[in-house]
Amino acid sequence: MSLGQVMIMRSLAILLLGSVAAGGVDFATTAGAADPLQVIVWDEQQPAQKEAYPQFLGNQIAAYLKSLDGLEVKSVKQDDPDQGLPKEVLDKCDVLVWWGHIRQHDVSEERARDIVERVRRGQLDLIALHSAHWALPFMIAMEERTITDAIAKLPEGKRGNAKVRFIDQRIRRAPKYEAPKTPAVVATEEVDGVTTILMRRPNCCFPAYRPDAKPSTIEVLMKDHPIAQGLPEKFMVPHTEMYDEHFHVPAPDQVVLQEHWELGEQFRSGSVWNLGQGKIFYFRPGHEIFNVYFQDETLQVLENAVRWLGSTP
Secondary structure, three states, rough: OOOHHHHHHHHHHHOOEEEEEOOEEEHHHHHOOOEEEOOOOOEOHHHHHHHHHOOOOEEEEHHHHHHOOEEEEEEEEOOOOHHOOOHHHOOOOOOOEEEOOOHHHHOOOOHHOOOOHHEEEOEEEEEEHHHHOHHHHHHHHHHHOOOHHHHOOOHHHHHHOOOEEEEOHHHHHHHOOOOOOEEEEEEEEEEEEEEEEEEEEEEOOOOOOOOOOOEEEEEEOOOOOHHHHOOOOOOEEOOOOOOEHHHHHHHOEEEEEEEOOOOOOOEEEEEEEEOOOOEEEEEEOOOOOOOOHHHHHHHHHHHHHHHHHHHHH
């Protein structure tokens, strides 16, 4: 049996699991629904990807998802018209899977904010992969979650007129280990009944990385979570890049997967944030020249995440 056939058989087995306790999602029902989930895989298509992905990384992920029941999948790239995401494409999107790396700054602010607003309204959910921690939609989503969290900490009577003002610019630069964690409240001002919270933005990065292709071990922390269905308690990624904590983002609502390296580094590698009516899932493993997304377990995580996000009200 070929690797592709094995992955398809594994995926079909997952569809038979039925209702999942952590999220109440019935994957079997999802697969048999009249309307398939609409999935867009966005990729900047960095040329270096071809070392491990002959047809580009995004196309590899899309090809796998296309092999599964209940999903309708479209692969787009940064150099397509409207950066691959015109309104008519986003209007039909239930789950947006995002891979970006060296061209993060080329994505327009307007398009990224449109995506985040759709997440907030519950029109689509976002999956950010690996170096998409600096993808503009992910960074803006983390800023919006920062605003929500800061206001929620105020006394209820002060929330209605409260506002958050970021005192720094958005940057893409790795922090040092000793750097203060972000996001962070710097000061709170009260003027004429209006509370203004002055904050530093989430940096959306971490102090160390090492693209040496050494293995990592991923541990499932939430065994009953829909994203963890069909996974062993632990599994190895044979070749990957290392990221080390602290990840400068708002505290996730759920940390499903934790990743470890033999030199002691660790990372919250499968995290979920709620934003308004939608969700964001960040999945860390990868590097464009390592064949991480040919691996059964990592593809299983993607399938589970797509089905859960796309099926959760």
